[in-house]
Amino acid sequence: SRTYIVTGSASGIGAATAELLTSRGERVIGIDLRGADIEADLSTPAGRADAAAKAIELSGGTIDAVIACAGISAPIPLTVAVNYFGVTELLEALAPTLAKSAAPRAVVVSSMASLQANSPELVDALLAGDEPLALQIGQRLADEGPGTAYLNYPSSKRALSRWVRRECITATWAGAGIPLNAVAPGTVISAMTTQLLATQEGRDMVDAHVPMPLNYHSESVVLAKLLAWLTSEENTHVTGQTIYADGGADATLRGDDI
Numbered sequence: 346s347r348t349y350i351v352t353g354s355a356s357g358i359g360a361a362t363a364e365l366l367t368s369r370g371e372r373v374i375g376i377d378l379r380g381a382d383i384e385a386d387l388s389t390p391a392g393r394a395d396a397a398a399k400a401i402e403l404s405g406g407t408i409d410a411v412i413a414c415a416g417i418s419a420p421i422p423l424t425v426a427v428n429y430f431g432v433t434e435l436l437e438a439l440a441p442t443l444a445k446s447a448a449p450r451a452v453v454v455s456s457m458a459s460l461q462a463n464s465p466e467l468v469d470a471l472l473a474g475d476e477p478l479a480l481q482i483g484q485r486l487a488d489e490g491p492g493t494a495y496l497n498y499p500s501s502k503r504a505l506s507r508w509v510r511r512e513c514i515t516a517t518w519a520g521a522g523i524p525l526n527a528v529a530p531g532t533v534i535s536a537m538t539t540q541l542l543a544t545q546e547g548r549d550m551v552d553a554h555v556p557m558p559l560n561y562h563s564e565s566v567v568l569a570k571l572l573a574w575l576t577s578e579e580n581t582h583v584t585g586q587t588i589y590a591d592g593g594a595d596a597t598l599r600g601d602d603i
């Protein structure tokens with residue numbers, strides 16, 4: 346069996362992924378704030394370093410795949426800390442161990458929101474790896490009002506998808522034989538969306554931004570199956586991609602713009 350590190354394993358997409366892989370006989374080491382093999386806060390540099398060190402220790406030195414699902418969608422700068430640095434710093438810390446596997450793979454969870462309006466200044470600060478500046482910009486956006494505050498989320502995901510694209514061809518990833526991808530869900534029924542989807546008004550708002558003509562909102566297991574394939578031995582050449590599993594939202598909104 347293969348050893349998988351899954352972040353956000355206590356809920357939603359991460360929990361469904363851990364369950365699917367376990368049911369297939371794989372070994373899963375989960376990371377989450379609570380209710381996981383490794384309890385760590387990925388919003389801080391110390392929490393990320395602690396999570397990585399414990400993952401390497403618990404794995405016994407062989408990690409075959411990392412699946413980074415942990416994320417939040419709050420209109421505050423904490424969102425960029427978790428969604429961007431909580432993914433990229435953890436992956437970078439685990440890459441040397443991952444490289445020792447015979448078939449190493451990594452995948453992160455981006456979002457349809459990566460295509461939405463964002464703050465280019467914040468996206469640039471994230472890609473520059475400047476966390477203090479990113480948090481400062483995120484706080485300013487939060488202070489300016491609800492419209493700009495929301496930009497913390499799409500900016501975190503745009504930067505993440507772009508990071509995957511830039512990094513995948515470097516010595517750390519392609520050079521070490523590691524496919525590195527992102528998946529972009531549309532609207533998934535999980536703890537993150539429970540409140541929004543509870544009212545008709547909320548559903549209308551979500552659907553106006555994320556139209557899903559194919560099969561409508563998805564369960565978490567839909568993403569779990571895609572994450573499992575991207576990190577399986579079968580995936581040898583897909584890398585740098587953000588794969589939309591969004592019921593046609595990208596095709597509807599972006600159309601020919603590809």
Ligand code: NAD
Nearest residue numbers: 353356357358378386387388415416456532533535536537
């Ligand atoms: P969820 O809230 O059910 O699960 C997210 C998990 O991440 C939780 O268990 C939470 O505790 C964990 N987490 C949050 N902050 C953390 C931190 N600082 N340190 C460690 N763990 C932390 O949500 P979900 O829907 O499963 O979301 C998973 C991913 O999918 C997220 O990255 C989210 O942005 C993305 N996504 C979700 C949707 C959706 O509609 N639900 C759509 C697009 C993208």
